[in-house]
Amino acid sequence: MFRKLVTLEDAKKIIDENFKPIVIGDEDVALLEAYSRVLKDDIVSSIDVPSFDRSTVDGYAVKAEDTFEADENQSVSLNISGVVFAGEQPKMVLGKGEAVEIATGAPLPEGANAVVMVEDVERLDNQLQVYTAVTPYLNVMKKGSDIKCGKTVLHARQVLGASEIGVLAALGLTKTRCFKPPMVAVISIGDEVVAPGKLLSAGKIFDINTYSLSTAIMECGAKPVFFGLVSDDKAALSKTLETALTCADVVITSGGVSVGSHDYTPQIVDSLGKPGVVISGIAVKPGKPTTVAFAQDKPIFSLPGNPAAALLIFYLLVRPIIQRLCCRDPSEMRTIRAFAGAKLFSAKGRRTFIMVKLVLDIEKCRLVAEPVVGTSGAITLLSETDGFIEIIENQQYINKDEEVLVKLFKPI
Amino acid sequence: MFRKLVTLEDAKKIIDENFKPIVIGDEDVALLEAYSRVLKDDIVSSIDVPSFDRSTVDGYAVKAEDTFEADENQSVSLNISGVVFAGEQPKMVLGKGEAVEIATGAPLPEGANAVVMVEDVERLDNQLQVYTAVTPYLNVMKKGSDIKCGKTVLHARQVLGASEIGVLAALGLTKTRCFKPPMVAVISIGDEVVAPGKLLSAGKIFDINTYSLSTAIMECGAKPVFFGLVSDDKAALSKTLETALTCADVVITSGGVSVGSHDYTPQIVDSLGKPGVVISGIAVKPGKPTTVAFAQDKPIFSLPGNPAAALLIFYLLVRPIIQRLCCRDPSEMRTIRAFAGAKLFSAKGRRTFIMVKLVLDIEKCRLVAEPVVGTSGAITLLSETDGFIEIIENQQYINKDEEVLVKLFKPI
Numbered sequence: 001m002f003r004k005l006v007t008l009e010d011a012k013k014i015i016d017e018n019f020k021p022i023v024i025g026d027e028d029v030a031l032l033e034a035y036s037r038v039l040k041d042d043i044v045s046s047i048d049v050p051s052f053d054r055s056t057v058d059g060y061a062v063k064a065e066d067t068f069e070a071d072e073n074q075s076v077s078l079n080i081s082g083v084v085f086a087g088e089q090p091k092m093v094l095g096k097g098e099a100v101e102i103a104t105g106a107p108l109p110e111g112a113n114a115v116v117m118v119e120d121v122e123r124l125d126n127q128l129q130v131y132t133a134v135t136p137y138l139n140v141m142k143k144g145s146d147i148k149c150g151k152t153v154l155h156a157r158q159v160l161g162a163s164e165i166g167v168l169a170a171l172g173l174t175k176t177r178c179f180k181p182p183m184v185a186v187i188s189i190g191d192e193v194v195a196p197g198k199l200l201s202a203g204k205i206f207d208i209n210t211y212s213l214s215t216a217i218m219e220c221g222a223k224p225v226f227f228g229l230v231s232d233d234k235a236a237l238s239k240t241l242e243t244a245l246t247c248a249d250v251v252i253t254s255g256g257v258s259v260g261s262h263d264y265t266p267q268i269v270d271s272l273g274k275p276g277v278v279i280s281g282i283a284v285k286p287g288k289p290t291t292v293a294f295a296q297d298k299p300i301f302s303l304p305g306n307p308a309a310a311l312l313i314f315y316l317l318v319r320p321i322i323q324r325l326c327c328r329d330p331s332e333m334r335t336i337r338a339f340a341g342a343k344l345f346s347a348k349g350r351r352t353f354i355m356v357k358l359v360l361d362i363e364k365c366r367l368v369a370e371p372v373v374g375t376s377g378a379i380t381l382l383s384e385t386d387g388f389i390e391i392i393e394n395q396q397y398i399n400k401d402e403e404v405l406v407k408l409f410k411p412i
Numbered sequence: 413m414f415r416k417l418v419t420l421e422d423a424k425k426i427i428d429e430n431f432k433p434i435v436i437g438d439e440d441v442a443l444l445e446a447y448s449r450v451l452k453d454d455i456v457s458s459i460d461v462p463s464f465d466r467s468t469v470d471g472y473a474v475k476a477e478d479t480f481e482a483d484e485n486q487s488v489s490l491n492i493s494g495v496v497f498a499g500e501q502p503k504m505v506l507g508k509g510e511a512v513e514i515a516t517g518a519p520l521p522e523g524a525n526a527v528v529m530v531e532d533v534e535r536l537d538n539q540l541q542v543y544t545a546v547t548p549y550l551n552v553m554k555k556g557s558d559i560k561c562g563k564t565v566l567h568a569r570q571v572l573g574a575s576e577i578g579v580l581a582a583l584g585l586t587k588t589r590c591f592k593p594p595m596v597a598v599i600s601i602g603d604e605v606v607a608p609g610k611l612l613s614a615g616k617i618f619d620i621n622t623y624s625l626s627t628a629i630m631e632c633g634a635k636p637v638f639f640g641l642v643s644d645d646k647a648a649l650s651k652t653l654e655t656a657l658t659c660a661d662v663v664i665t666s667g668g669v670s671v672g673s674h675d676y677t678p679q680i681v682d683s684l685g686k687p688g689v690v691i692s693g694i695a696v697k698p699g700k701p702t703t704v705a706f707a708q709d710k711p712i713f714s715l716p717g718n719p720a721a722a723l724l725i726f727y728l729l730v731r732p733i734i735q736r737l738c739c740r741d742p743s744e745m746r747t748i749r750a751f752a753g754a755k756l757f758s759a760k761g762r763r764t765f766i767m768v769k770l771v772l773d774i775e776k777c778r779l780v781a782e783p784v785v786g787t788s789g790a791i792t793l794l795s796e797t798d799g800f801i802e803i804i805e806n807q808q809y810i811n812k813d814e815e816v817l818v819k820l821f822k823p824i
Contacts, residue, residue, distance in 0.1 A: 031608070032636075035627045049791070050617050056718075086644070087603030089614035105604045105667075105717060107615045147792055154795065161822060162631065163794035166624030166719050170617075170791045174609035191499030192517045196443070197586035202501035203519045205462050205582075212578030215447045219574065224444075232498070255517075305517060306468075307578050379461070379582045380559055382575035383566065410573060 005283040007393065008316070008351045011292070014278050015317060018294045021324045024249060025180040031168055034160045036221060037178040038327045043154040048144035049170050052107040057139045060099040060121060060128055061112035064136040075122070075129035084109060099128045108140060115139035147171070157327050182325040184217045185244035186210050187227045189237065189256030189265060190305060195229055208307045208379050209254035216314050217252075220322045232256060234264045238271075245272055245296060249325055252318060255305030257289040265302045269293040272300065283393065285347035287313040307379045312353055312388070315409065333387075333407040341370035344398040346391035355385040356406055369406050385409060417695040419805065420728070420763045423704070426690050427729060430706045433736045436661060437592040443580055446572045448633060449590040450739045455566040460556035461582050464519040469551045472511040472533060472540055473524035476548040487534070487541035496521060511540045520552060527551035559583070569739050594737040596629045597660035598622050599652055600641045601668035601677060602717060607641055620719045620791050621666035628726050629664075632734040644668060646676045650683075657684055657708060661737055664730060667717030669701040677714045681705040684712065695805065697759035699725040719791040724765055724800070727821065745799075745819040753782035756810040758803035767797040768818055781818050797821060 006014065026040045055061065062078060070076040078099040084090040086105035094100055094111030102108070102115055113136045120132040147153055153167050160168075160178075168176050186209075194204045196211070207229055214224035227244045230237050237256070244251045256265040270276040273295030282290050286309035291302035301318050303310040320330035338358060346352035356369040372385050387408040391398060398404060418426065438452045467473065474490060482488040490511040496502040498517035506512055506523030514520070514527055525548045532544040559565055565579050572580075572590075580588050598621075606616045608623070619641055626636035639656045642649050649668070656663045668677040682688040685707030694702050698721035703714035713730050715722040732742035750770060758764035768781040784797050799820040803810060810816060 031623050032626055032638075035630050047612070051612060052615060054617075085603060087605070087615055105602060105617070153792060160627075162624045162628040162723060163791070163797070163821070165627045166620045166723070166791050167795045169608045169620045169623035170719070172608045172610075172612060172618045190517060191497060193499075194584075196581045196584045198584075200459070200463060200584060203464060203499055205466075205517070206584045208578045208581045211443050211581035212574045214444055215572075215577045216574040218447050226444075307582075311574060311578070379575070379578050380565060383579045385575070409575070 005281040005288070005350075006279055007283050011279050011282045011290075011317060015292060015299070015321065018275065018278055019299060019321060019324075020297045022249075022297070023179065023327065024182050024325060026177050027180050028175045029178045030175050031165055031173065034165055034168075034176055034178060035162075037160050038221070039154055039156055039158045039160060039164075040177040040179055042152050042156050043168065043171070043173075043176070045147045045149055045151050045153050045171050047147075047171060048149045049147035050141060050143060050145075053113075053137075053143050054141045055102045055104060055106050055108060055115045055139060056141050057115055057117045058104050059102060059115045059117040059139065060130075061094060061102040061108050061115050062099045062130070062134065063094065063096065063112060064114040064134050064138070066097060067114070067116065067130050067133045070130045070133050072131055075131050078128045078130060080123070080126040080128050082109070099130075113137060113140070159328065179327045182222045182249035182322060183225050183247065184222050184322060185227045185248035185251045186214050186217070186224050187240055187244060187251070187253040188229045189232065189253055191231045193229055193255065193305075209303070209305070209310050212307055212311050212379075212382075213252055213254065213303075213314060216311060216319070217322065220319055221326045221328060222250075222322045232264065234268065237264060238268050241268055241272060241300070245298060245300070249298060250318075250322060251298065251300040252303060252314070253301070254303045254310045257291050257302050257304055266291045266293075269295070269300050269302060272296075282313075283349060284313075284351045284353065286353065287316075288350065290317070292317070308355065308381045311382060333409075335405050335407050336367065336387075338367040338369040338404055338406050340389070340398050340400055340402045340404050341368040343400045344371060344389065344391065346393075346395060346397060349393060351393055352391040353388045354391065355381055355388050357384055358386045358406065369404055382409075417693040417700070417762075418691055419695050423691050423694045423702075423729060427704060427711070427733065430687065430690055431711060431733060431736075432709050434661075434709070435591065435739065436594050436737060438589050439592050440587045441590045442587050443577055443585065446577055446580075446588055446590060449572050450633070451566055451568055451570045451572060451576075452589040452591055454564050454568050455580065455583070455585075455588070457559045457561055457563050457565050457583050459559075459583060460561045461559035462553060462555060462557075465525075465549075465555050466553045467514045467516060467518050467520060467527045467551060468553050469527055469529045470516050471514060471527045471529040471551065472542075473506060473514045473520050473527050474511045474542070474546065475506065475508060475524060476526040476546050476550065478509060479526070479528065479542050479545045482542045482545050484543055487543050490540045490542060492535070492538040492540050494521070511542075525549060525552070571740060591739045594634045594661035594734060595637050595659065596634050596734060597639045597656035597663045598626050598629070598636050599639045599656060599663070599665040601644065601649060601665055603643045605641055605667065605717075621715070621717070621722050624719055624723050624791075624794075625664055625666065625715075625726060628723060628731070629734065632731055633738045633740060634662075634734045644676065646680065649676060650680045653680055653684060653712070657710060657712065661710060662730075662734060663710065663712040664715060664726070665713070666715045666722045669703050669714050669716055678703045678705075681707070681712050681714060684708075694725075695761060696725075696763045696765065698765065699728075700762065702729070704729070720767065720793045720797075723794060745821075747817050747819050748779065748799075750779035750781040750816055750818050752801070752810050752812055752814045752816050753780040755812045756783060756801065756803065758805075758808060761805060763805055764803040765800045766803065767793055767800050769796055770798045770818065781816055794821075
């Protein structure tokens with residue numbers, strides 16, 4: 001079973017067939033902590049917002065019909081019978097020929113059905129001259145006009161931003177039920193890998209993938225959990241993987257998937273449960289040695305050790321799965337059209353991803369996708385990269401100046 | 413000085429003239445907590461990455477020149493003199509005619525300058541048949557080829573994502589110096605406003621703006637600090653504003669800016685220090701009563717009470733200022749072209765913002781910007797809105813089916 005390369009499309013299909021998008025659970029979240037969380041349920045309002053007819057201006061509450069004769073040249077005279085401030089419950093009832101001074105946000109007194117703006121009147125003691133006709137409910141926000149009691153104001157699986165959290169507050173809620181984020185285990189494998197901050201002895205390199213992958217997991221809205229740096233030791237790796245599989249919802253390893261005699265990862269992940277390894281190698285460059293397994297209905301992604309390849313495969317295959325576990329829509333990568341800055345060659349028989357940097361050609365007023373030069377293990381490659389160009393399997397190259405579609409790692 | 417409306421452009425200009433983009437400070441942040449933070453300094457590598465010539469494949473380390481005669485039909489024979497695993501420091505020196513078995517990631521032994529892939533050889537005990545010629549440094553990642561010692565790998569003010577945090581880990585760093593996020597005080601004003609979770613007595617509405625604005629502040633990368641719900645009481649408001657101005661870097665109030673006799677906000681913010689109020693009213697709809705002041709070199713934005721207007725003015729005027737205090741580039745709102753779904757009228761002499769929802773017209777295969785109907789105080793207006801269309805001051809209307817530019821609240 002090992003080492004039969006599949007195409008990228010087949011890899012996606014195989015993952016989809018095996019993946020069970022379970023719901024991790026849910027929890028109450030305080031409104032001010034709910035930013036970017038995913039709503040569990042539809043939210044139905046149990047109140048009218050506003051719960052009373054509310055003035056939207058400073059002015060005078062009136063019976064609209066009392067003003068119908070008024071215009072700039074001919075005022076209508078009304079008796080001022082009181083005042084209502086915002087937050088007060090008016091005690092008076094407005095009679096015919098009367099007006100009540102009213103503040104923005106204050107409730108209309110009974111009997112009133114419109115508000116004349118302060119700019120359109122003249123006041124002398126308790127006499128009001130109205131210089132404009134108002135239609136019923138002019139300058140009034142009617143009871144329930146913002147949110148009607150019984151209305152579904154937000155939908156399950158909406159991601160909460162400023163407006164949505166505002167809507168929840170409008171209903172008087174202090175917390176809301178959200179899906180729990182999935183836990184994603186991160187494991188770095190390799191005798192040569194040393195934790196940052198430790199001494200770098202000869203032949204060793206610092207652990208990069210734990211940090212880049214954990215950050216990429218946070219970007220998805222999930223929780224990375226670091227299960228450690230494991231040497232190429234069968235027993236240690238097996239134990240770590242078993243623990244990770246028990247605790248987390250997804251397991252991601254990096255390194256230890258080459259064909260070398262010390263690379264036990266595929267073997268061990270295959271032994272964790274059924275169906276075991278479902279993908280062992282993908283016809284892509286970089287990222288070929290990627291192994292995917294399922295056990296206890298959880299996906300286990302074994303990514304290559306080289307940081308650029310690991311992060312690329314994460315974005316292509318792992319991120320959509322994590323987003324689905326977050327109950328979010330898997331996000332498509334943003335794309336932008338540009339022109340190839342050089343002739344770009346593909347790897348024979350493999351989907352090839354060329355990392356590129358976007359440069360503005362001011363003379364021709366167009367974006368140029370310059371290949372970022374570097375070996376595939378290079379981490380700087382990634383930090384200088386805006387995105388990548390895909391060359392499909394049966395295409396040998398892309399010509400310089402050919403129009404290309406660049407998939408962006410980040411929005412620009 | 414009060415109540416002289418300025419245009420939106422003039423408002424931006426006045427804010428820019430008065431705003432001093434101070435740096436809030438900086439702090440060390442652990443790599444796994446540095447996601448989305450802003451780097452304070454250029455990062456210069458003090459090591460070579462990798463720190464040795466490193467094999468990128470499983471195979472045999474050789475002298476390239478020993479293989480020049482080899483091809484598919486005629487192999488070259490080499491003596492295997494040892495093995496190097498990843499993480500080991502090789503003890504042997506490779507002589508002419510010799511090969512050393514080598515794992516992916518392992519350091520090349522002295523004397524070797526290339527690696528033949530395991531696929532291109534046949535091994536019998538300690539005899540290796542090489543069936544391909546390799547050029548010097550083929551399958552080798554040279555010392556410092558990823559990152560050279562002394563190279564500037566990241567720049568001050570870069571926002572840290574997965575790749576950048578990977579680069580910091582590659583250098584062996586466990587933490588990095590980031591700018592501190594600014595503190596933004598949030599104050600809700602009004603006798604009619606009640607905190608969510610409390611009893612909603614007659615004439616009252618729940619506080620929405622504290623929640624929507626605080627979330628919008630988090631979106632910018634800053635820290636919202638809630639200074640409470642203040643009634644329309646001069647002394648209380650004055651005290652709260654003074655405290656907020658001392659503690660926070662920016663102060664945002666909402667409500668209490670109408671012309672009503674209880675609306676003291678402009679008066680009080682004007683008394684907090686020089687220059688005091690610099691904008692008192694903007695010729696926009698909604699959002700007209702917006703007041704902007706500066707005191708102790710800090711901006712104080714007094715936004716209207718209605719939630720849609722408050723959030724709109726936040727996005728237009730406040731967000732760029734907060735982003736600059738975060739040492740980030742102010743983000744332009746994303747725009748998308750669409751066709752007006754109805755005839756849209758402007759407010760006389762004011763820049764008018766029409767909230768719209770984007771709908772796909774499948775027949776005509778185009779996006780239609782449908783105005784979201786509602787009074788301007790409506791919070792649902794916002795949660796149903798994708799963005800807004802701007803009608804400039806001297807334009808009376810936009811025709812149905814006219815092409816329009818929609819500014820998006822969120823990416824879609």
